[in-house]
Amino acid sequence: EAQVTQNPRYLITVTGKKLTVTCSQNMNHEYMSWYRQDPGLGLRQIYYSMNVEVTDKGDVPEGYKVSRKEKRNFPLILESPSPNQTSLYFCASSPWDADTQYFGPGTRLTVL
């Protein structure tokens, strides 16, 4: 089944404890992106990647890192999480020549 998977789906952590949220797609898509969703703010892009080893900042990149060593994986790294990073995170992917994006199921992160 073609899909975007994220792990973990739920995570409660404490301030300053490094964490990684994984994202994987099995559709051979070139483009991948991370969004965060907050009440009243909709979805905002954090980082995106046009292809392997090509990443760039979105609208709200502060406090996050990403890497794209393989085409299928696009992990989101929070080196030192803070409570304002408590949010619902979505990974998305699409082929380079398509406009629509396929979203993962989301990761609900709580930073205490």
Added chain:
Amino acid sequence: SQQGEEDPQALSIQEGENATMNCSYKTSINNLQWYRQNSGRGLVHLILIRSNEREKHSGRLRVTLDTSKKSSSLLITASRAADTASYFCATDAGGANSKLTFGKGITLSVRP
């Protein structure tokens, strides 16, 4: 930065009625897309309309685009209880980053 602004913020209708949701945006776009999000789940792409198109249909969905007014509407005909969800418009300005800029969403409740 937020681009799409949906209207109304919340809509409650009876099953069988039509639901109309509106989206306005500020800058030029390559295309506009509508997504649905069931509670706590990932976003699912519904329909895409390009800047040179005025109307598109997909099943019970009808989307219109007025680039002179920078607005779009999504009509769901003969609504069902299963249509209960949040709906987001997302604009794609084109260019290298296939970033979608999302509105804050409309919460649609369809009463059985």
